[in-house]
Amino acid sequence: MMNVKTERMGDVLSADVEGRIDGSNVVQFEEAVRAVIENSDRAVIMNFEKLVYISSAGLRAILLTAKSLQKQDAKLLLCSLSDRIREVFEISGFDKILPIHATKDDALASLES
Amino acid sequence: MTAEFSLLLSATHDDIVKLYEELEAFAKREGWTSKVEFDLKLVLEELFINIVDYGDCPGTPVRIAFTSEQDRLTIEISDSGRPFNPLVDAPEVDTSLPIEDRTIGGLGVHLVHKLMDEVNYRRDGDLNRLTLVKSRNE
Numbered sequence: 001m002m003n004v005k006t007e008r009m010g011d012v013l014s015a016d017v018e019g020r021i022d023g024s025n026v027v028q029f030e031e032a033v034r035a036v037i038e039n040s041d042r043a044v045i046m047n048f049e050k051l052v053y054i055s056s057a058g059l060r061a062i063l064l065t066a067k068s069l070q071k072q073d074a075k076l077l078l079c080s081l082s083d084r085i086r087e088v089f090e091i092s093g094f095d096k097i098l099p100i101h102a103t104k105d106d107a108l109a110s111l112e113s
Numbered sequence: 114m115t116a117e118f119s120l121l122l123s124a125t126h127d128d129i130v131k132l133y134e135e136l137e138a139f140a141k142r143e144g145w146t147s148k149v150e151f152d153l154k155l156v157l158e159e160l161f162i163n164i165v166d167y168g169d170c171p172g173t174p175v176r177i178a179f180t181s182e183q184d185r186l187t188i189e190i191s192d193s194g195r196p197f198n199p200l201v202d203a204p205e206v207d208t209s210l211p212i213e214d215r216t217i218g219g220l221g222v223h224l225v226h227k228l229m230d231e232v233n234y235r236r237d238g239d240l241n242r243l244t245l246v247k248s249r250n251e
Contacts (some may be wrong), residue, residue: 024129024163053151055158056221066212084151091227092220093208 004032011042012111014104015102018042018050021058030061043072059092066098075099079107089113120180124165124192124249132161132177143181152228153186159221160190160199160243161187168194168241185230188245197241198234199225 002019021029037044044065057061066076079101081089089095101107120135122128133154140150157177164175173193180187203222207215226232231246 020127022158024126053124053154056224057162057221060169060217063212063215063217070212083150088155088224091208091224093206093210093215096209097212097215 002029005078006032008036009108011040012108013037013041013043013055014045014046014047016047016050021051021052021056021061022053023057026057026061029058030064033061033065037069038070041072043067043075043077043111044069045079045104047078047079047106048082048085048103051082051085054085054088056092059088059094062098073103075109077101077107080102114183117179118181119176122161122175122177123172124170124175124194125170125172126162126165128175129158129161132157139179139181145186145249147184149247153188153247156225156228156245157188157190158236159225163197163199163221164190164192164194164241168192170194177237182249184249186247186249188247190243190245191237191240193239194241198236199243200232200234231245 002017002021002025005018007014015033015036039053046062062076069076077099080103081100088098089100099107099110101110116138120132122132136154136157137150161175164170170193173189175192178189199222204216204219206219206223229245230248231244233244235242
């Protein structure tokens with residue numbers, strides 16, 4: 001089960017991801033995100049508060065999203081990772097290439113400064 | 114006390130759901146911590162999908178045998194796919210590279226190494242046999 005709920009705040013897109021991203025639904029996840037990102041977006045915030053599981057298939061999708069955003073000079077930010085999910089990101093070294101914030105408000109505030 | 118459990122899957126994407134369900138039920142019966150359960154789900158999904166995607170053995174049996182002891186879990190995965198030793202055959206991941214230079218391969222096996230305490234491989238006739246050990250004292 002996986003659900004992506006998006007909200008647009010000007011040129012910042014917020015995506016609340018719920019459930020799990022694994023080999024069985026990663027294509028659905030990629031399409032859901034790609035469909036809402038616009039060329040003029042400055043940043044995408046993925047809120048993982050309700051994400052309970054992610055496998056390497058999900059990590060690859062996030063890396064590809066970050067790469068494609070970088071090409072349009074936009075950033076991918078992550079927030080509200082559980083301890084388990086955070087460990088997976090750290091082991092993969094993704095905490096060094098993507099900003100991870102404690103809350104969505106923190107992520108938004110970082111864009112203003 | 115030692116508990117044993119084994120799971121017979123076929124090398125298809127559909128069986129990933131069966132793997133999760135059986136693993137969850139066994140974790141509950143055996144009282145695994147949520148961390149052990151999370152790590153094993155992730156590691157077994159990665160290895161199972163590798164067999165399905167790269168083993169060149171569609172629909173053949175994949176057996177996963179668990180031995181659950183007080184302080185550790187031992188898991189053996191056997192499949193009849195082409196010889197694949199994740200200890201040497203998977204691309205290495207450089208986790209220090211910037212976004213533009215990071216490649217997408219090898220992450221699954223990297224996670225397996227980091228989340229398990231021991232990983233051993235042997236080729237046994239026509240079978241790949243991969244043994245994993247996970248400490249329960251974390």
